[in-house]
Amino acid sequence: MLEEGRGRCAMSFLKRFPPPAEGVRHRQPDTEAVLAGRSLGAGTLYIAESRLSWLENSGVGFSLDYPTISLHAVSRDLNAYPWEHLYVMVSAKFEEAETKEAPMAEGEEEEEEEDSDDDTEPIAEFRFVPSDKSALEAMFSAMCDCQALHPDPDDEDSDNDYEGEEYDVEAHELQQGDIPTFYTYEEGLSHLTAEGQATLERLEGMLAQSVSSQYNMAGVRTEDSIREFEDGMEVDIAPVVAGQFEDAEVDH
Amino acid sequence: KERTIAENSLVILLQGLHGLVTTVELRDESAATGRVTNVDAFMNVRLTEVTFTDRQGSVAQLDELFVAGRNVRYVHIPDEGDIR
Numbered sequence: 001m002l003e004e005g006r007g008r009c010a011m012s013f014l015k016r017f018p019p020p021a022e023g024v025r026h027r028q029p030d031t032e033a034v035l036a037g038r039s040l041g042a043g044t045l046y047i048a049e050s051r052l053s054w055l056e057n058s059g060v061g062f063s064l065d066y067p068t069i070s071l072h073a074v075s076r077d078l079n080a081y082p083w084e085h086l087y088v089m090v091s092a093k094f095e096e097a098e099t100k101e102a103p104m105a106e107g108e109e110e111e112e113e114e115d116s117d118d119d120t121e122p123i124a125e126f127r128f129v130p131s132d133k134s135a136l137e138a139m140f141s142a143m144c145d146c147q148a149l150h151p152d153p154d155d156e157d158s159d160n161d162y163e164g165e166e167y168d169v170e171a172h173e174l175q176q177g178d179i180p181t182f183y184t185y186e187e188g189l190s191h192l193t194a195e196g197q198a199t200l201e202r203l204e205g206m207l208a209q210s211v212s213s214q215y216n217m218a219g220v221r222t223e224d225s226i227r228e229f230e231d232g233m234e235v236d237i238a239p240v241v242a243g244q245f246e247d248a249e250v251d252h
Numbered sequence: 253k254e255r256t257i258a259e260n261s262l263v264i265l266l267q268g269l270h271g272l273v274t275t276v277e278l279r280d281e282s283a284a285t286g287r288v289t290n291v292d293a294f295m296n297v298r299l300t301e302v303t304f305t306d307r308q309g310s311v312a313q314l315d316e317l318f319v320a321g322r323n324v325r326y327v328h329i330p331d332e333g334d335i336r
Contacts, residue, residue, distance in 0.1 A: 070278065070323040073302065077313040087314065091280075091323075121280060137316075144298060144318045151294040152322035 013094055014040070014060045023049030026142035030131040033061075034085075035094060035124060045086075045128050047142040049149055052088070054128065066150040068092050070123065072143050074136045085129040086139050093122040254293040266291040266327055274299070276319055277326040282306045284317050295321030 026047040033040040033054045043056035052069070055061035072088045075081060130136065266288075275285040276297055286299030302314040 066320075067322075069320060070280070071284075071317060071319040073304070073314040073317040075312065076315045080312040123280065140316055140318070144296070147318065147320055148292060148294065148296060152320075 013062055014056070015062065016060045017053075017055075017063075019044070019055055020046050020048040020050070020053055025049060025146060026139055028128075028130050028132070028135055028139055032129040032131075034127040034129065045130070045139070047139060047146060049146050052143070052146070064088070064090055064126075066147050067152070069143075069147065072140065072147075074140045075127075076136075081127065083129045084133045084136060085127045086136060086143070088126040088128065088143075090124045090126065091121055092124055094124040261293075263291065263293055263295055265329070266295065266297070269327070269329065272330050272332060273301075274330055275328040276324055277328075278319060278323045279325045280307050280323070281325075284314075284319060286314075286317060289316075292321075295324050297321070297324060297327070 024046055026045075028045040028047075030042060031045040031054070032042050033045070033056075040054075041056040041058070043054055043061060046053040046055070051063045051065050053061060053063040068090050070089045070091050072086060074084070075087045076084045078084070128139070130139065269288045269291065271288060273285065273287050275283055276299065277283045282305060284299055284302050284304045286302030288297065289300050290296075290298040297319045299317045299319075300315065302317040304312050304314050304317060306312070
């Protein structure tokens with residue numbers, strides 16, 4: 001049955017697998033699947049939390065991982081397509097390529113060899129046409145819910161990255177002086193506790209000595225230049241959270 | 253957790269667009285114009301009454317459209333949107 005052409009291209013990505021049993025938010029029997037305008041037959045669509053699966057009545061089908069699904073929609077425009085259906089756009093190639101599940105979408109679409117128009121990422125368009133049109137809303141919603149379960153991991157990090165490299169302006173403006181971030185020399189002095197003050201004096205004393213003996217510790221300049229360029233990153237005079245500036249660019 | 257993400261990023265701007273007609277441009281250069289029904293913390297956008305133009309320029313009307321946040325390139329903020 002797999003090999004049979006039936007007038008269509010070899011659908012080698014179709015595989016036999018058991019229908020999903022867990023987390024099935026919606027199950028729609030009597031649903032035709034269409035890929036790029038070619039019908040794959042009639043079967044059942046399973047909208048499960050882990051993936052979207054469609055199984056032809058014969059038992060073969062395919063699955064799509066939500067991260068590869070760019071968008072989905074309900075189409076009732078009969079001019080565009082003669083039946084109301086659930087439209088699903090996937091960022092992966094599905095022709096003869098063996099791919100069962102497309103790899104993670106972000107920048108991973110080197111699945112296809114040639115033929116992609118001006119090296120844009122490949123997309124595949126699926127249409128799921130249920131015999132019961134009234135189910136489209138539920139199918140759509142179930143997919144929305146499941147997509148929300150698969151947020152883009154990279155994206156999240158970049159959005160919420162508060163790893164300030166140098167100066168946390170916000171924190172400073174909010175007078176969060178408790179969290180030692182970065183102080184100019186003058187400012188820093190007033191923030192020092194008595195203990196900090198003592199430490200500062202001791203360290204400065206040490207520096208004065210080492211300078212006079214022409215000993216150059218890593219990155220330490222003369223005492224004078226330290227006064228001018230008080231820089232929490234290099235000399236631990238001001239209280240600095242350890243390792244906070246590890247990645248920072250040194251030049252200010 | 254979603255709330256933290258929303259409050260700490262510009263997504264909160266988009267959530268002010270509920271009910272407004274907006275154009276969402278996707279990374280693959282297709283675009284969807286419709287009325288915003290929902291934007292979540294991951295920038296997944298749900299639109300209704302949508303005119304969708306695919307990257308080849310073909311236009312289709314869609315009743316409802318969901319775009320995964322990772323595929324959004326731009327969201328146009330309409331003039332009447334209050335993003336304060």
